Amino acid sequence: MVQNKTLGSRIFDIVNTIILTILTLSCLYPLWYTFSLSISVKSAANAGLVTFYPIGFSLASYREIMSDIKFFNSFWISIQRVVLGTGLSLIAMIMMAYPLSKSKQEFKARDIFMWIVIFCMLFNGGLIPWYLTVKSYHLLDTIWALVLAGGLPVFNVILLMNFFRNLPADIEEAAVIDGAGPWRILFGIVVPCSLPVIATVTLFTGVYHWNEFFNGLILMSDASKYPLQTYIQQLVVSIPSDTTLTPDQYKRLSELSNKSLNAAKVFIAITPVLIVYPFLQKYFVTGIMLGAVKE
Amino acid sequence: MKTKKTGIQKHYYLMMLPGMLWLLLFSIVPMFGIIMAFQDYNPGQGILHSQWIGLENFRYLFQLDDSKQVIINTLIISIGKIVLNLIVPLAFALLLNEVRNLRYKKFVQTVVFIPHFLSWVIMASIVIGIFGYNGVVNTIAGWFGAQPQLFMADSSIFRELLVGTEVWKEFGYNAVIFLAALTSVNPNLYEAAAIDGANRWQSMWHITLPELTPTIVLLGVLSLGNVLNAGFDQVYNLYNPLVYSTADILDTWIYRLGLQNLQFSLATAAGLLKSAVSFILITVSYVLAYKFADYRIF
Structure with missing residues (x-):
């Protein structure tokens, strides 16, 4: 040195x-x-x-939470959301990224699909049309609104696609000669070879679903259906958006809150993220770098 | 052979199906809702039977006093974030790069990413805990006899609070790309500089920084697409009516306009303007990044 x-x-x-x-x-x-x-x-x-x-x-706050049915209810909704949301989007993303990783010669419609996917990543209809669409599907107040309505994370599809594309081509060719079909190649060869990027994408999607509060707020009409972050948002940080609010009222609001109990709830909501954090840390650098892939 | 190839095509289409369906239902169908921006949308009549009013909504939007202020707020907050989200992580990466003790370096690196993975709901509860009326800052100031201040309801400092807390939450995460770029700097450069008598400051200035310049430019260009994104989650969880004058941004305004005041058409029009401008900015930034840095996302 x-x-x-x-x-x-x-x-x-x-x-x-x-x-x-x-x-x-x-x-x-x-x-x-x-x-x-x-x-x-x-x-x-x-x-x-x-x-x-x-x-x-x-430990009074934690003891109090133990008998708080609303809290556990929201916690359970968040767990369901993470499991279903991450699982379903992972399957859809992997299945989609594989044909997109092929060349135009191998998959004729590849470029058209690619442009549609890119367009969906760069442009959106905005909050209101999206909300009214979800409403028209009668998904409001169901777990599926939380799982599906956020849309498919297109950026993750591109991460997967870039990774699949850079896998050595000869492994796949060998499998084709052995008579393996596209499904067996995808799930028997490509997926096992791509575990780092799949781990990255899984963790990103899982953390997104755990942390997301806004869809829970607008797509669920009553508090018993809120996921945990929305529950905490309403309890801890929400301030009435009443334009007649005065500074004195604001002071009183902040003195009313039960800080220690709220903090205990927040801390429990952080814990799952801390548990997966070592894995996040291990994989997310790969994830970010893949996002900046140069060819 | 040919039949086999068309057979495979069919499987590829099948694989695309779930994802495309998902995009269709939740990304593409809502795009058609944009026509509401050109209607006087009435939920009772629906999109098909509401009255067409051309560009009236857009004209009305620009007549509102709020709209100008909201655009100004959005630009100030987002540009502040873009600039500081480049400078602070860069400075942090440069400082961390000078650390010799690898264990300490690893420890710092592990810890600074944590806030990125906490939601703004959680972070807001902490920011309120720190800057709130009976929060940490006021308590400490009280030890020195200062009167408690209402930081969270002070519109004159709220933008700074937003930019500051955002940078605090994200600097570790944003430094990752710089840190990765630093690992690929050729160590011979430093040794050669040291032999020539360069001190640490000089080699940081003349070697490390130039080596990082392409990354800085690339990140700067790519952040162009975020000029209209001032950070909904953060602002929504921290602001209150007392600071609307400086903290209300496009996204929060559209939300209140549409889902609280139920002005569906106006909110759709405002959202469309935002989406369209952002779309152009992102496309331009990708083209620039491709031309000058050979960067491609696909």
């Missing part, structure tokens, strides 16, 4: 480490703050005394 032992260089190292440590801590702070709030005693939490560490120790 290059030698750098001058005084300036050392000062730089120290300052650099301090800056990076502060940045790093600032990214851990959301988790730590929420956790601290959730285990603090209620009076301290609500008075806004919790800043960098818990004040007192109380």
Whole structure:
């Protein structure tokens, strides 16, 4: 390694480490703050005394959640949504990406389909036409609105397609000679060879479905059908969009909330993301880099 | 041989079917709803029987006082985000690149991505916890005798709050591409520079930064498509009527116009303008990226 032992260089190292440590801590702070709030005693939490560490120790909030049917109901809806949404879109995306990865000679309609797919990625009808369409399918208030209405994540289809395209062609040719049909080639050869990109796409889709709150809000008419993020949104961050709101009312609203209980709910909602985070971390760099593939 | 090939074609079509159906139902069918923008849409009469009014909705939109302010807000917030989402991650990547201790480097890299994967609902609850009326900042300021401030209801600083919290949430994620580009810089360049007597600052300035320039340009060009996206999820979860004057953006305005005030046609017209302009910007950015950086997404 290059030698750098001058005084300036050392000062730089120290300052650099301090800056990076502060940045790093600032990214851990959301988790730590929420956790601290959730285990603090209620009076301290609500008075806004919790800043960098818990004040007192109380599991009352978590105990309260245990008997909160609404919370668990929303949690369960989110689980269903993630499983169905990720599963179905994964199958559709893989099946779609494979023919698109073929050349025009191998799949004649490839370019037409590709242009349709790209157009769907770059253009949309806007919120209102989309909402009225979903409504006209009678999907409102069903889990299928949450699973399907967000649409097919086209960008992920392109990630998969680019990956499939760069697989060595001779594996497939060998399989064709052995008499394997396109379905067996896709699920027996292409998919097993593409596990990193499939993992990336699965995680992205799963996190999207877990984190998405807005479709839950507008496609579900009553709170008992909200997914977890929408439930939390309504409880914790939503402010009446009443234009007569005054600063004093705003103050009172923020003093009313049960901070420690809310924080416990938020913390539980973060946990699944933290559990898959090591995997996310492992794969998402690949995912982003694939998005920037150069040919 | 020929029959076999057409046989395979059939299977390819079958494979396309579920995905295309999905796109048809939830992306393409809604596009036809755009005709509502040229009608005085009445839910009772539906799209087929509502009255046609030509460009009246668009004319009316531009007469509204809100629309100008909303466009200004959108542009200020989104351009602020685009610029800082390039500069801050770049600076972070350059600083991280100077770290010698690999374990520490890995630790920093692991942690800074976390906020990206938390939703804006979660992050908003934390931002409110920090900047809210009885939040962390006011509590700490109180130790020094300051009066609590209503940061979240102060329209004069709300845009800065939006840009700042966005950059905080995303800088680690946005640095990934820079960090990946840095790994491919030839280490011989640094050694040669060191032999020539360059200090760390000079080699950062004359080697690392030029090596990153193509990536910076590419990301800058690609972000052009986001000029009208000021971040719905973030704004929706953080704003309130007290800050509408500076924080209301196109997407939140369209949402309130359409789904709260039930002005379906007006909201569709506003949405169409946004989609059309964004479509042009993204297409231009892809063409530019292809021409100058040989970048292709497909």
